[in-house]
Amino acid sequence: MKRRRFTLVRRPRGTPVAADFALVEEEVPPLAEGEFLVANRFASLDPAIRGWLDDAPSYMPPVPLGEAVRASTVGEVVTSRNPAFPVGQWVVGLNAIETHSVARGDGFTSPVDPGLVPSPTAFLSTLGAVGMTAWFGVERVLMPVHGQTLLVSAAAGAVGSLVGQLGRLRGCRTIGIAGGEAKCRRLVERYGYDAAIDHRGRDADAIAAAIRAAAPDGVDLVFENVGGACLDGALMTLRDGARIALCGLISEYNAPAPVGARNLWQLIVRKATMRGFLVSEWLAEWPEGIAAMAALLAEGKLVADEHIDRGLDQAFPAFMRLFEGGNDGKMILEIV
Ligand SMILES: NC(=O)c1ccc[n+]([C@@H]2O[C@H](COP(=O)([O-])OP(=O)(O)OC[C@H]3O[C@@H](n4cnc5c(N)ncnc54)[C@H](OP(=O)(O)O)[C@@H]3O)[C@@H](O)[C@H]2O)c1
Missing domain, CATH: 3.40.50.720 (NAD(P)-binding Rossmann-like Domain)
Structure with a gap:
């Protein structure tokens, strides 16, 4: 099975340019015990990604050259060797800008129920x-x-x-x-x-x-x-x-x-x-924060806007909107 990925070709110097990245197609690697494959539906484009492209000390390791660019995604499990994340389960996690991500269910990964929200993008914006x-x-x-x-x-x-x-x-x-x-x-x-x-x-x-x-x-x-x-x-x-x-x-x-x-x-x-x-810092308390934001949304007390660009081939211009002020609300890429 093939997947398409938005990869880092070289580290940007100053403002990123399109040639710093590439769209590649490659075979999905076989799953090890405990892993599962997520078909990503949406990727969160965050300013923090810019920092992860640099080889500089930070709170996370830099994105390796040749690898897909790290991003939070929401999507559906399509193959699984992890009983806690069965096929059909929706998950949000720190994956990459790619059609399919191999995940282990550790770190930031958590199961979500898209039936509870108007759109699964909510897990990347107000409830993320x-x-x-x-x-x-x-x-x-x-x-x-x-x-x-x-x-x-x-x-x-x-x-x-x-x-x-x-x-x-x-x-x-x-x-x-x-x-x-x-x-x-x-x-x-x-x-x-x-x-x-x-x-x-x-x-x-x-x-x-x-x-x-x-x-x-x-x-x-x-x-x-x-x-x-x-x-x-x-x-x-x-x-x-x-x-x-x-x-x-x-x-x-x-x-x-x-x-x-x-x-x-x-x-x-x-x-x-x-x-x-x-x-x-407050990861353990996120459920409390998510419940509070969900309640405010349900009560109509909060307006939450999303700016969704469509297509993996739009990853670069969509990401750059963040630095040009071209986004009206949470910048999200629909992976198609
Ligand atoms: N500490 C944390 O844990 C944490 C977590 C998430 C986000 N953040 C930070 O929160 C900030 C906002 O992130 P976001 O995801 O909500 O992005 P965002 O505000 O939706 O998008 C970025 C906005 O920044 C403004 N901007 C960009 N370059 C600018 C410049 N040179 N001068 C003035 N404004 C500029 C633009 O708005 P205008 O059109 O209004 O200029 C742009 O739309 C970022 O700094 C991000 O790194 C921190």
Whole structure:
């Protein structure tokens, strides 16, 4: 049996180009005892994948050259030598951008029931790592108090759109930063942000000025997804005792060298805290977070958008949308 795979040919230098990857067809290897074969239906395209393409120290080993690019997928077991994952079982797990993945059922792999959700893509978005990043980032890192002002960057994106809504439900005043007029309108009209700031064409000083205009008394909480000018601008607008949840630095992922924050001294001036986190920190508590997000969805209190591109041959342009701001919601690839 053959499978098609989106493989890494060479490590990108700065911004990835199409020639860094290849679409290959190869024979599915025979299954060892304990393994099963997943026919992937959808793959989650995440900014984190960019880091896994580099040969640099991280929380996961780099994707080996010649191998399929690592990604979370959801799909159905089609052959099995593992009784815990029989044929017909749907699973979500950390696999790769490929039509079929050989899995063992360890690590992040878990069985899911697509009958419980409108689309199995939910397990890659609100009820998956993205939703858990928003939930635990808000609940465990920011711990908002009613009446506080929360600033979110990449606020119209998968994580950011959920963070803004969770913050609002906790009684925060929410300010979102996004790229372009249309996304800024979405922030207010669709995700309930109280104010929206367009980062395009603005340096850190201009972003700080825009935040101050929206929050003259400063911000108590920052959910940082972008870094660069967004973070530097936010640092200039902190209130005393402010908390920053450092979730991601997407503006730096394609930079040839780390950019870094220039206004860190504001953490001292404001007696503020910046806490980096990985969503996997709370893996044991994900069922609790998933139940909470599922309840909010069922009650109609949460809007969750997905941006689905179709076809393995679209993997590269779909992935690059994340860095160009071309995605409206969770970026997902339908594997066909
Ligand atoms: N710590 C964790 O465990 C964890 C887990 C998941 C995700 N994350 C992080 O969370 C962040 C958001 O991820 P996501 O999956 O929700 O992606 P996303 O927000 O849906 O998509 C990425 C968005 O980032 C914005 N962006 C890209 N380059 C930018 C730049 N140079 N300056 C300003 N904005 C830029 C774009 O939005 P605009 O059009 O608005 O510019 C783009 O749509 C990423 O940094 C990711 O690494 C962290």
